[in-house]
Amino acid sequence: MKIGFIGCGNMGSAMIGGILRQGIFSKDEIIVSNLTEEGRERSKKNLGVVTTPDNNEVVRSAKTIVLAVKPQFYEEVLDEVHNSLTADHTIIGIAPGKTLAWLEEKAGLPLKVVRFMPNTPAQVGEGMTAVCANERVSKEGLDEILKITDSFGCTEVIPERLMDAAGAVGGCAPAYVFMFIEAMADAAVSQGMPRKQAYKFASQTVLGSAKMVLETGRHPGDLKDMVCSPAGTTIEGVRTLEKNGFRSAVFEALTAAAEKGKKL
Numbered sequence: 001m002k003i004g005f006i007g008c009g010n011m012g013s014a015m016i017g018g019i020l021r022q023g024i025f026s027k028d029e030i031i032v033s034n035l036t037e038e039g040r041e042r043s044k045k046n047l048g049v050v051t052t053p054d055n056n057e058v059v060r061s062a063k064t065i066v067l068a069v070k071p072q073f074y075e076e077v078l079d080e081v082h083n084s085l086t087a088d089h090t091i092i093g094i095a096p097g098k099t100l101a102w103l104e105e106k107a108g109l110p111l112k113v114v115r116f117m118p119n120t121p122a123q124v125g126e127g128m129t130a131v132c133a134n135e136r137v138s139k140e141g142l143d144e145i146l147k148i149t150d151s152f153g154c155t156e157v158i159p160e161r162l163m164d165a166a167g168a169v170g171g172c173a174p175a176y177v178f179m180f181i182e183a184m185a186d187a188a189v190s191q192g193m194p195r196k197q198a199y200k201f202a203s204q205t206v207l208g209s210a211k212m213v214l215e216t217g218r219h220p221g222d223l224k225d226m227v228c229s230p231a232g233t234t235i236e237g238v239r240t241l242e243k244n245g246f247r248s249a250v251f252e253a254l255t256a257a258a259e260k261g262k263k264l
């Protein structure tokens with residue numbers, strides 16, 4: 001086994017999907033634990049990886065371990081696998097608020113610790129993942145880890161103090177983008193467009209706009225101005241969004257998410 005996942009739900013399976021697609025590891029080099037029989041069946045059926053109900057088996061079978069359970073279960077899981085962990089292991093935490101120091105302390109021995117803040121677009125190879133690591137992870141070790149995150153999208157290595165910001169603008173933000181897509185599609189439906197077509201318009205428009213920011217390197221405000229014809233239709237929508245506090249609402253949402261991360 002090359003890598004083990006303790007927990008394999010939304011985020012674990014999204015990452016494994018990318019890893020398998022890029023051939024970083026094969027199915028029989030990945031072991032995952034799920035709490036329930038139903039979860040194990042899902043992991044087996046959808047990903048084809050090796051599954052177990054036993055978290056200690058994951059730790060005994062692989063040297064790189066991703067903790068892909070909810071933050072509330074981190075302590076319990078680390079407590080459970082503590083005796084199977086060795087100094088050769090690399091523990092990867094993906095939960096907000098669970099710091100490198102906290103993870104090492106709860107693991108109960110000095111070992112390599114990494115944090116990822118991934119997002120669900122990893123499932124389609126378009127994830128955005130923040131990574132930071134403790135001082136025990138060598139440059140070569142980090143390069144190996146980055147091959148994993150690069151397999152499901154883009155990666156940025158950041159200082160740990162930015163992990164909560166990355167959680168808001170990376171980990172959580174797909175939810176806000178999906179809400180935006182849903183709202184735009186609802187409006188198009190109310191104007192008479194069939195729903196399926198409305199999702200296609202809204203989604204492709206978000207995809208294309210994001211690509212323009214990334215590929216042109218131009219300021220988003222500049223790209224917005226390109227769309228707004230004088231006395232045209234777009235600027236009326238901009239006026240309405242400003243009146244309803246659109247940008248402030250987004251600002252507050254990401255701030256709330258980042259602040260919550262600090263408390264977990």
Ligand SMILES: NC(=O)C1=CN([C@@H]2O[C@H](COP(=O)(O)OP(=O)(O)OC[C@H]3O[C@@H](n4cnc5c(N)ncnc54)[C@H](OP(=O)(O)O)[C@@H]3O)[C@@H](O)[C@H]2O)C=CC1
Pocket residue numbers: 006007008009010011012033034035036037038039040055067068069070071073077094095096117118119120171172
């Ligand atoms: N969802 C997201 O967009 C993101 C999530 N994260 C982080 O990823 C982590 C996982 O979140 P997510 O995938 O959404 O959660 P899910 O609820 O989808 O998955 C959690 C998984 O943990 C398993 N599980 C629960 N308890 C145990 C246990 N004691 N031992 C072994 N497995 C267990 C569950 O098993 P079973 O399948 O049997 O129920 C399930 O597979 C969290 O820490 C979250 O903060 C980070 C960035 C983005």
Ligand SMILES: O=C(O)[C@@H]1CCC=N1
Pocket residue numbers: 096167171172
């Ligand atoms: O909602 C959460 O707490 C997790 C972390 C980032 C995205 N989902």
